[in-house]
Amino acid sequence: MTDAKREHWEAVYRTKAADSVSWYQPTPEPSLRALHALQLAVTTSLIDVGGGASSLVDRLVERGWSDLTVLDIAAPALDIAKARLGDEAAHIAWVIDDVTVWRPERRYDVWHDRAVFHFLTEPEQRLAYCHALEAGTAAGSVVIIATFAPDGPERCSGLPVQRYDAAALAADFSPAFTLERDWREEHRTPGGSRQSFQWCIFRKR
């Protein structure tokens, strides 16, 4: 299962331009706004789970953040981000793994996931994700997560997704995590269509 998933995502990043995929954002505005609102110190540790080739870490490095990790199942995705970052890439921890089998070796203050959890369509996959989440966070850690909303697409990158509203996400993350904030976003894809996202911020009890 993991091999098929990995091959799927590796092929995506090998065959498509990073700025042509439907989830591409020139700037990860919703994530940056959420982090800004939380008023976190630049020494705060953050992991971008399924970060792919996102420029979130580029923008955080520019702001002085110094403890950043990006995890993704697809090595080519991380290669794109590393090439773009140049020398700065050496200051970021890069992890190639499937989040549903990964065992975190440390805890992070912020767990960021944009458009990854929604690919876990089986209860046991979500449970495995939550095990990693539990192990990779401490009391007070923040989770910033975005999934397709109930009126969002049924598939992404050719794969089926599970769509969520805030209550459904809160149900999957309780009782360990408390919902602090939720909002919707209309993402404009490079092709010009709109996708409804559900964003949530949780805090670990």
Ligand SMILES: C[S@@+](CC[C@H](N)C(=O)[O-])C[C@H]1O[C@@H](n2cnc3c(N)ncnc32)[C@H](O)[C@@H]1O
């Ligand atoms: C829709 S893309 C979103 C990428 C990035 N978060 C962004 O917002 O630009 C989904 C990403 O999750 C990664 N991914 C999918 N399943 C994964 C898994 N089980 N473990 C780790 N990464 C995964 C993919 O390789 C891809 O980079």
